[in-house]
Amino acid sequence: MTPGRLRLGVNIDHVATIRNARGGDHPDPVRAAQIVAACGGDGITAHLREDRRHIRDEDLARIQAATDLPLNLEMAATDEMLAIALRHKPHAACIVPERREERTTEGGLDAAGQHNRLVPIVSALADAGIRVSLFIAPDERQIEAAMRLRAPVVELHTGEYAHAEGDQVAVELRRLADMSALAAKNGIEPHAGHGLTYDNVQPIAAIPQLAELNIGHYLIGEAIFCGLEPAVLRMRELMDAAR
Numbered sequence: 001m002t003p004g005r006l007r008l009g010v011n012i013d014h015v016a017t018i019r020n021a022r023g024g025d026h027p028d029p030v031r032a033a034q035i036v037a038a039c040g041g042d043g044i045t046a047h048l049r050e051d052r053r054h055i056r057d058e059d060l061a062r063i064q065a066a067t068d069l070p071l072n073l074e075m076a077a078t079d080e081m082l083a084i085a086l087r088h089k090p091h092a093a094c095i096v097p098e099r100r101e102e103r104t105t106e107g108g109l110d111a112a113g114q115h116n117r118l119v120p121i122v123s124a125l126a127d128a129g130i131r132v133s134l135f136i137a138p139d140e141r142q143i144e145a146a147m148r149l150r151a152p153v154v155e156l157h158t159g160e161y162a163h164a165e166g167d168q169v170a171v172e173l174r175r176l177a178d179m180s181a182l183a184a185k186n187g188i189e190p191h192a193g194h195g196l197t198y199d200n201v202q203p204i205a206a207i208p209q210l211a212e213l214n215i216g217h218y219l220i221g222e223a224i225f226c227g228l229e230p231a232v233l234r235m236r237e238l239m240d241a242a243r
């Protein structure tokens, strides 16, 4: 299989984290979205958390108005988030697990265990023309659950890979490669993200079935030192070189 161009979605949540630290409106995640659009990013990802610790409701419409890039809204499977997604109609909605007290999204969505809860949410999003993605661990049971839910996209959680050490890195990479292949074989477009950096992105970018990576925290951190545009361009360069 000849891999196509891998899309880069930039998660701008942590621009909002810095903004919110002082309660004002600087730095504005909208400005980050515009820079990503200007330097060839393929999409914007934003996670509207239940506790609004970074992205806030009003940011969504502002991001959508400010760029033509597709917005991938990360959301928990709640009635509140569903109503917000239906109001804003982002290009894509990625359903993520969420626990209020967690520091970050610690694992994948239990699409298998929450099938009944997810059915009406996935179908309401799909009926509204929103591309549904499920943020799942690279696990066969979860891919099968995504198939039963008729999700067109899964985003494989790369956190375990990003945190692995020694021999475990290859084990996690194999799992991501196998589950990307399984998803693609069953007509689901595989994406990946979480914890990706300049140092660990290339083996992931080399997985031929992957269509998109979503990367945020590291890029925003690097942007502090070199600027957002150079950070995005460097990531793009590494991804292209790996294909």
Ligand SMILES: CC(=O)[C@@H](O)[C@H](O)COP(=O)(O)O
Pocket (backbone or CB within 6 Å): 011, 013, 046, 047, 049, 074, 096, 103, 104, 105, 135, 193, 194, 216, 217
């Ligand atoms: C789902 C995911 O991986 C991202 O949305 C990430 O979670 C954003 O950062 P926080 O986890 O810090 O909210």
Ligand SMILES: NCC(=O)COP(=O)(O)O
Pocket (backbone or CB within 6 Å): 011, 045, 135, 155, 192, 193, 194, 195, 196, 214, 215, 216, 217, 218
């Ligand atoms: N879904 C993963 C994402 O959007 C970015 O995760 P991270 O790079 O901020 O860890």
